[in-house]
Amino acid sequence: MRAGRLDVGILGAGHVGPVLGAALAGAGHRLVGITSGSDPDRAAAVLPGLAIMDPGELVRTSQLVVLAVPHDQLPGLVAGLAEVGAWQPGQLVLHTDPAYGVAVLEPVVRAGAIPLAVHPAISFTGTTLDLRQLQAAYAGVTAPPMVLPIAQALAVELGCEPVVIAEEDRAAYAEAISTASEFARSIVGQATGILRGIGVENPGGYLSALVSSTFDRALREVSPPDPLAPPGAF
Helix, strand or coil: CCCCCCEEEEECCCCCHHHHHHHHHHCCCEEEEECCCCCHHHHHHHCCCCCECCHHHHHHCCCEEEECCCHHHHHHHHHHHHHCCCCCCCCEEEECCCCCCCHHHHHHHHCCCEEEEEEECCCCCCCCHHHHHHCCCEEEEECCHHHHHHHHHHHHHHCCEEEECCHHHHHHHHHHHHHHHHHHHHHHHHHHHHHHHCCCCCHHHHHHHHHHHHHHHHHHHCCCCCCCCCCCCC
């Protein structure tokens, strides 16, 4: 392994954890293990042969811990692992929840570990297709000033462009992410339902190019112009 590589433990075997583990492994880090999940076959397809470990044991043997668990489980998991003395001084602890900054990791800080919040802004499918999406994505990054470069570097290693989000702005950030995600799903669901009702086969495929090009155009219209873009590019 290259210098500066870390032993990484993944807590959360849903749609996010295995994909981020695969991205970090691709950047040269060594995966120690992953916790069990509800769909072990899907996780194994992304990270074949990776050991399934108890959360406490996994944390104790990892230099970087990635917490990719549901929003309502994160505070309890962090506190519970603190109660059993799992967190280690100097350890990097990174969570992926858009709504939390680093305050939720206070038990980690008390143990001498380093808190990081990195949220890749994509809709995860839990498959290796997400690795390509990460390469075109941004990541909302929050961390104490002294270790912010570490969080930014890890976001880059995941394939993302890091964007710093202040601790006090995480709730607003999460609202923006949720609004965009829910709106897209709702509109696509409504439109495909109408097409299916009039007999159009594969309405999702029919709308794919239209939806993608419409969203791309809308995003370009609210983004500042690229000074390097050729005339008429948009």
